[in-house]
Amino acid sequence: MFLTNKIISRRTVLKGVGVTMALPLLEAMVPVRTIFAQGAGAAVTGKKLRFVAIEMVHGAAGSAPIGAQKHLWSPAATGNNFDLSPSSLSPLEPFRDYVTIVSNTDVRNAEAFTAPEIGGDHFRSSAVFLTQSHCKQTQGSDLHAGISLDQLFAKKHGQDTPIPSMQLCIENVDQAGGCSYGYSCAYTDSISWASPEQPLPMIRDPRVIFDQLFGVGATPADRKERRTEDRSILDWLGTSIGRMKKELGTADRARLNDYLDDVREIERRIQKIEAHNLSGEERELPGAPIGVPDSFSEHVKLMFDLQALAFASDITRVFAFKLGRDASNRAFPESGYKGAFHSASHHQEKEDRIVDFAKINKYHVSMVPYFLEKLKNTPDGDGSLLDNSVVLYGSPMGDSNVHNHKRVPLFLAGHAGGALKGNLHIKAADGTPMANAMLAVAQKLDLDLPSFGDSTAAMDLNNVQAPIATDKA
Secondary structure, three states: OOOOOOOOOOOOOOEOOEEEEEEOOOOOHHHHHHHHHHOOHHHHHOOOOEEEEEOOOOOOHHOOHHHHHOOOOOOOOEEOOOOOOOOHHHHHHHHHHHHHEEEEEOOHHHOOOOOEEEEEEEHHHHHHOOOOOOOOHHHHHHHHOOOOOOHHHHHHOOOOOOOOOEEEOOOOOOOOOOOOOOOOOHHHHOOOOOEEEEOOEEEEOHHHHHHHHHHHOOOOEEEEEHHHHHHHHHHHHHHHHHHHOOOOHHHHHHHHHHHHHHHHHHHHHHHHHHHOOOOOOOOOOOOOOOOOOOOHHHHHHHHHHHHHHHHOOOOEEEEEEEOOOOHHHHHOHHHHOEEEHHHHOOOOOOHHHHHHHHHHHHHHHOHHHHHHHHOOOEEEEEEEOOEEEEEEEEOOOOOOOOOOOOEEEEEOOOOOHOOOOOOOOEOOOOOEHHHHHHHHHHHHOOOOOOOOOOOOOOOOOOOOOOOOOOOOO
């Protein structure tokens, strides 16, 4: 290996007129003596952890009594030798070595505590998901929930990056004022809370995310003008890119080229979506921003691509990603079932309808392997981004037919820098809070938390023997 004393700062960026692009981690950013002391791969690692929290609303078919008997969400066997094929988690099979399934936990703080709260499950659940805290019933500005897990992570690990955290969504969640059953729409609209009184807004438009990641244009007018010119941000960085490549070795040039190709491909897809949505053709989502594709899968994959790109360039290490909005009746015909989502979740405990609902659950889960593949194929030191990440996917609702919050769906993906083994199904004791699993995730993410929400003990996420629920649960 040819080494020089020339070091490029980890915070070096490519600059153009109104454009700033962060770089992926390169060998040239690591001091030579560090490489000799630790080895080339280890020196580049740094074990920078990333966290993605993904919420899907309406629970799961496997949370219903019949669904649980048929193992429509989690597999029948615990431990390492489980069979995913009958379950909604079957799309995760190629990544089972990275996956930790946690079944049979409850989200008690999403339940109604008082008579006026009865019936409001759809309108408070999302606020409970990552906070595991019961939210105050109000339609005013006196909101109160808790600090969400992603924001606890961002407070410790997000301060070293240009953007401490980002919050994304797929459906329209920017409504204001009051929703139903006496709850503010702020509870329904966000899963990320910077403080018990401060929900964070979520971004739906891929164009907005792209511009935030790369600082495209000093003003909205500048950005609009550049889009009108139909030029790539790489066109504005040509001189900067050429100068940077002259300073890099062969391996670093190849990595930079791959990264720039990914940026251009994502930008091209956004431009194509905008052109289609401005063409005058009738849209399936007529009220959506022009950067939002009508296709659910296309939208989700584009959002995952942006997250992987942000991780690769260390622009941020934290994402909260809301895949749906409670009571949404969007249809997902690609799932094999054409019925509306919310209506399907109220299956009236009929087996055929529960099976149909499971098709939607499986389709939603099938989006995740696309992201996992991206993370696995992106080098990060002596491993990959997936090795150094935790992707949490779940719902605060269980059997949505009766609006309960028992046997809620939850799985983790990634090795958390070696702290999670994967290839494990843990079935918790009846009454175990989901907060026990989230407390354990926090600890794997190097957060020193004695408790979280209504947790009773941190779950052992590397052992099939989950802790026994206590009376508190």
